Amino acid sequence: MSESSLSFTAFVLSLTSTAAIHFGDLPDPVSGKRGELNLDGAAQMIEILSLLDQKTRGNLTAGEREVLAQVLYDLRMRFVEASRGGKRIVEP
Numbered sequence: 001m002s003e004s005s006l007s008f009t010a011f012v013l014s015l016t017s018t019a020a021i022h023f024g025d026l027p028d029p030v031s032g033k034r035g036e037l038n039l040d041g042a043a044q045m046i047e048i049l050s051l052l053d054q055k056t057r058g059n060l061t062a063g064e065r066e067v068l069a070q071v072l073y074d075l076r077m078r079f080v081e082a083s084r085g086g087k088r089i090v091e092p
Contacts, residue, residue: 008064016071019045046075
């Protein structure tokens with residue numbers, strides 16, 4: 001795999017997909033089944049993305065920054081919703 005074959009945005013979206021699997025919003029890519037809600041796993045992915053946000057500040061393009069900010073916002077709102085036992089109204 002060459003250095004340029006994985007973009008920053010693709011990396012962020014990969015981490016986001018993992019969080020969605022922990023929320024039970026997406027099926028596990030291996031089993032194809034939706035898992036149980038795993039708030040600890042989802043929180044860990046949010047923490048990783050937040051750390052990435054902090055460590056890359058000032059080094060991202062406007063588009064990369066926007067994607068990361070939007071993903072973090074959406075995941076944090078999803079975490080609050082899941083923590084309260086809420087169900088998704090719209091499936092991803």
